[in-house]
Amino acid sequence: MHIALLGAGHIGQTIARLLAATGDYQVTLIDKNPQALARVSGPGITTRQVDTEDQPALLAALRGHDAAVNALPYHLAIATATLAREAGCHYFDLTEDVAATRAIQQLADGARTAFMPQCGLAPGFIGIVAHHLAQGFDTLHDVKMRVGALPAFPTNALKYNLTWSVDGLINEYCHPCEAIRDGQTLEVLPLEGLEHFSLDGTEYEAFNTSGGLGTLCNTLAGRVRTLDYKSVRYPGHQALMKLLLEDLQLKDDQATLKDILRKSVPGTMQDVVLVFVTVSGLRDGQLLQEVFARKIFADRSETHPLSAIQITTAAGICAAVDLFREGKLPQSGFIRQEQVALPDFLANRFGKAYQQSRQVESIG
Known part of the structure; x- marks a missing residue:
């Protein structure tokens, strides 16, 4: 599966490494910052410097990919989802912005591709x-x-x-x-x-x-x-x-x-x-x-220290993409987080990050 991954910050870098390491994904990591892109390399990852706020350039970069995974700041979510629909890509993001999610839900109405925002920790x-x-x-x-x-x-x-x-x-x-x-x-x-x-x-x-x-x-x-x-x-x-x-x-x-x-x-x-x-x-x-x-x-x-927020956020969106690829989620239209079955998520190779955590037994 060919993934256009937008954003090479801490979370984007983690997502790129996790997806590429499976061998099931070819990741094109897209960002306007060459220094951020230079920090990520390896089999299954190619980098591409694109101004992610330049819509014609980003549209051209998205074409030919199966899915767009958006790890950019929340204020770019609506524009990026709109371009993903135009490019014929499925769309996944991490936004917590309520207005952006509502707009993406409208974009997804009648679309041939899938739109699944809010795939991180919370929401997610x-x-x-x-x-x-x-x-x-x-x-x-x-x-x-x-x-x-x-x-x-x-x-x-x-x-x-x-x-x-x-x-x-x-x-x-x-x-x-x-x-x-x-x-x-x-x-x-x-x-x-x-x-x-x-x-x-x-x-x-x-x-x-x-x-x-x-x-x-x-x-x-x-x-x-x-x-x-x-x-x-x-x-x-x-x-x-x-x-x-x-x-x-x-x-x-x-x-x-x-x-x-x-x-x-x-x-x-x-x-x-x-x-x-x-x-x-x-x-x-x-x-x-x-x-x-x-x-x-x-x-x-x-070698690659990860913060807990990197682990949980990247695990959330990688598990969503993986479950979608396996056909365990709808293949078009708007997908809510609660359409993911918790047992499927925790059994997923990425979702297991939450299984390996420590359960808290005592609550006061």
Whole structure:
């Protein structure tokens, strides 16, 4: 299968190596940055320098490939998906942007090719887990999805390091969040809904952020009483982000905020990803709760060290492409994450990254 992989950042490089290593994929890695492209080489990978915002040039680069895998910033998702449709490529991406996903769903209507956005961790894997657990109940009450990509060794006041896209981070902190309350679909404010919990003896906080639910609000509408998604951070992070975004009004000057974060908050490869889903409801007349809780750690390999967010995000989109190639997903139109069967995902050669994680047994 010939893949046009757009974006040679940390995640794109990981996706390229994972897909090419199987021998089942020929990957053309496309980026405008020659230094980023130079970091990736090997059997099954060719690189091509293209300005990914130059639509005619990108369209020409996409032609002849079976699928486009988009690991570019979220604001390029709609344009890239439009070009993929024109080039006759299937389309997969990692976007957490709600508006982009809705636009891609419209693009997919009547298309001969498949469109599957939101294939990362959250949205992505988290929705696959929540939907799988929800199927085990006769009557659904509450579905709560919590995910955090956190530094293993927090040292600054934000108790945070940059583990993924700054653009994506600020986007999820600034946009309204979908939720279902008392059976009604509504929008809630980002950074609100603060809660505290402990997992494995560590204290955390969680609060509303945008995009993590994917399409679950539509899928579970009319079937669930409460559905929400929150990002997990160490205690104190939310208060400082509210100070920056609201009190200092940097949500209206996001370019400055991104510049400050890039200059002042170090990146790290030493991170941990938390996945925490609880579903409650009735089964055979009994009120029950099911929990899925995992920690995924960074890989400290000397040759190709990988952060936990690289592992989980790349595993998500590679598993989606692989299951599609195997015919386990629809071959045209819009594909929701929850159409992926969790057992299929975890049995997949890429999805096994989540199986090899540590299950968390004690939750307080």
